[in-house]
Every structure is written in C-alpha cells, then in structure tokens.
Amino acid sequence: GEDVEQSLFLSVREGDSSVINCTYTDSSSTYLYWYKQEPGAGLQLLTYIFSNMDMKQDQRLTVLLNKKDKHLSLRIADTQTGDSAIYFCAETDSGTYKYIFGTGTRLKVLA
Amino acid sequence: DTAVSQTPKYLVTQMGNDKSIKCEQNLGHDTMYWYKQDSKKFLKIMFSYNNKELIINETVPNRFSPKSPDKAHLNLHINSLELGDSAVYFCASRPSGSGELFFGEGSRLTVL
Numbered sequence: 001g002e003d004v005e006q007s008l009f010l011s012v013r014e015g016d017s018s019v020i021n022c023t024y025t026d027s028s029s030t031y032l033y034w035y036k037q038e039p040g041a042g043l044q045l046l047t048y049i050f051s052n053m054d055m056k057q058d059q060r061l062t063v064l065l066n067k068k069d070k071h072l073s074l075r076i077a078d079t080q081t082g083d084s085a086i087y088f089c090a091e092t093d094s095g096t097y098k099y100i101f102g103t104g105t106r107l108k109v110l111a
Numbered sequence: 112d113t114a115v116s117q118t119p120k121y122l123v124t125q126m127g128n129d130k131s132i133k134c135e136q137n138l139g140h141d142t143m144y145w146y147k148q149d150s151k152k153f154l155k156i157m158f159s160y161n162n163k164e165l166i167i168n169e170t171v172p173n174r175f176s177p178k179s180p181d182k183a184h185l186n187l188h189i190n191s192l193e194l195g196d197s198a199v200y201f202c203a204s205r206p207s208g209s210g211e212l213f214f215g216e217g218s219r220l221t222v223l
Contacts, residue, residue: 031210042115042201042214043154086152097142097210098167101154 004089004102011108018079020105022072022089029091032065034074037086037104046074046087076107084109114138115215117202123221124192131188132218134202142166143185144212145177146201154201160185192222 005023012018024032030051035043049056049063049072056063062075072089089102115136124130136143144167145157159167160179174190189196202215 033210035212037152040216042203042216043212044214045211048210088154092210094210096167097205098159099156099212104152104154106152 004091004100006087006089006102006105008103009106009108011110012079013110014079014081016079018074018076018083018107018109020074020076020087020089020107022074022102024070024072024089024091024100024102026091026093026100027067027070028093030094031092032063032072033090033092033099034061034063035088035090035101037088039085043088079107079109081109081111083107115202115204115213117200117215117218119218120216121219121221123223125223126192126194128192129188129190130192130220131186132200132202132220133184133186134215135184136202136204136213137183138204138206138213139183140204140206140213141182142205142207143179143182144203144205145185145187146203148199148201148217150198157200158185158187189220192220194222196220197222 033048034046037043060077064073086104090099092099142161144159148154158177163179176188179185199217199219201217203212
C-alpha cells in the first residue's frame with residue numbers, strides 16, 4: 001500500500017521539544033521529506049534525508065530515519081509559537097519523484 | 112515576485128458548472144503538479160507535467176483535464192462539478208534533479 005501514517009495532533013509548551021512521527025510503506029523510497037503548512041498557505045520544505053542516512057541535523061531540526069522499521073521522525077528543539085502548523089512527511093523515489101504525502105500532524109504550541 | 116501563483120484563490124460555484132484554475136511559475140522549473148487537499152488535510156497527487164508532457168496521471172475522474180500550454184503554466188479544468196470536488200487545489204513545481212516541491216498558495220474550490 002501507499003499509506004504514509006502520522007498522528008493527527010501534537011500539543012507542546014513553548015520551549016519544549018516536539019517530536020513528530022511518520023511511518024511509511026515503500027522501502028524503495030530514495031528520499032524522505034518534512035514539509036510545513038501554515039494556515040492558508042501552501043507547503044514549504046523544511047528538510048529532507050536520503051534513505052541511506054540515519055540522521056540529519058539542521059539547526060533546531062533533527063531528522064531520524066529507521067529504515068528497518070520504515071519510521072521517520074522530526075524533532076524540533078526549543079519549539080516556538082511560530083512553529084504551530086501542519087507538518088507532512090513525504091516519500092519519493094529519484095525517478096518519477098511521485099510524492100506520497102503523510103496524513104499530516106497538526107502541531108499546536110502553547111505559550 | 113511570487114514564485115508559484117494560482118488564480119483564483121477562492122472559487123464558489125454551483126454543481127454541474129465547469130470551472131478552471133490557472134497556475135504559473137516563474138522559477139524556470141521543468142515539472143509542475145496539481146495536488147488536491149481535502150477537508151481533513153489529506154494531500155493527493157492528481158497530475159504532473161514535465162516540459163508540457165503529462166508524466167503522472169493518477170486515478171482522477173476524466174471530468175478533470177489538465178493543460179500545459181508551456182512549461183511555466185499548468186491549468187486545471189473541471190467539468191460538471193460535484194459536491195465532492197470541494198477542496199483546496201495546490202499547484203507545485205520542481206526543478207530538474209531536485210526533489211523539492213515549490214507550492215502555490217492554493218485555490219479553495221467550494222461546490223454548492
């Protein structure tokens with residue numbers, strides 16, 4: 001199947017870390033992505049990881065990939081109110097770049 | 112300065128009507144996409160064009176017809192609109208050799 005699953009909601013306090021999880025199904029995926037969607041806007045790429053990597057860090061963002069379990073996570077350190085948005089994981093190959101998006105996680109950051 | 116622009120941003124119409132949504136990108140990208148986002152925020156690919164050629168065509172009713180007059184434009188025409196077509200439609204583009212998608216702001220279609 002092509003379902004990429006995420007938990008629907010996450011609520012954290014400002015300054016805490018947020019961890020958003022994603023389970024994908026296609027083991028042949030080459031790239032895995034995290035996109036952010038703010039209200040009334042399109043998606044914006046936050047970060048991505050190659051399938052042969054285990055971890056990638058980019059400022060406050062840390063991506064972990066467990067290829068055996070097909071599990072991807074995004075950790076946001078020192079979460080701010082501006083991080084409140086919907087976060088989508090996505091997988092694709094490097095041929096067709098036919099993205100399969102996750103179901104989206106709505107992150108709410110409480111002041 | 113807008114990289115991927117869609118028009119109209121909002122569209123309210125009656126069932127059975129025909130409508131079009133237009134998309135233009137000024138990024139020089141070769142590949143463009145249409146995605147549909149439903150009320151639960153699920154995002155599904157509909158079509159993709161590479162240099163005016165259709166390369167991805169998902170299981171979409173043939174009431175939906177994309178048209179790419181040139182590689183900077185990808186329009187979506189919908190015939191005989193149904194209630195279930197109500198959604199936000201996103202256009203996106205992608206440069207060759209990169210996986211990053213650049214999204215427009217979306218066109219919210221409401222069918223009454």
